[in-house]
Amino acid sequence: MKNEKQVEDMIQNWRIRRLFRAVLERAARDAFLMKAKCLSQRKKRYEAICFFNNEVDLRIICALADADYEAIIKAFKENKITKKEKYKKIILGVFKKVSFFY
Numbered sequence: 001m002k003n004e005k006q007v008e009d010m011i012q013n014w015r016i017r018r019l020f021r022a023v024l025e026r027a028a029r030d031a032f033l034m035k036a037k038c039l040s041q042r043k044k045r046y047e048a049i050c051f052f053n054n055e056v057d058l059r060i061i062c063a064l065a066d067a068d069y070e071a072i073i074k075a076f077k078e079n080k081i082t083k084k085e086k087y088k089k090i091i092l093g094v095f096k097k098v099s100f101f102y
Contacts, residue, residue: 031083
């Protein structure tokens with residue numbers, strides 16, 4: 001009985017981390033890879049950049065995703081790299097600690 005509860009908790013934690021990693025990945029994609037051709041796309045890009053500027057919320061999401069906050073914020077604030085490179089560095093920060101087994 002106890003082992004089943006532990007397994008269920010482990011699966012639930014894995015799902016939560018996966019969800020918040022997807023949030024970080026989507027925000028990075030919207031901020032740095034999206035081509036802002038229309039007003040709605042510009043709004044999404046602006047909101048994604050605001051998300052990365054709001055360090056309190058970003059820190060919480062990184063904690064829930066088990067992502068490397070310091071690497072993500074460092075990549076976001078770097079000025080001398082392209083948007084695509086920023087996206088790649090943020091993704092590396094998100095998936096740095098990922099284990100395929102848990």
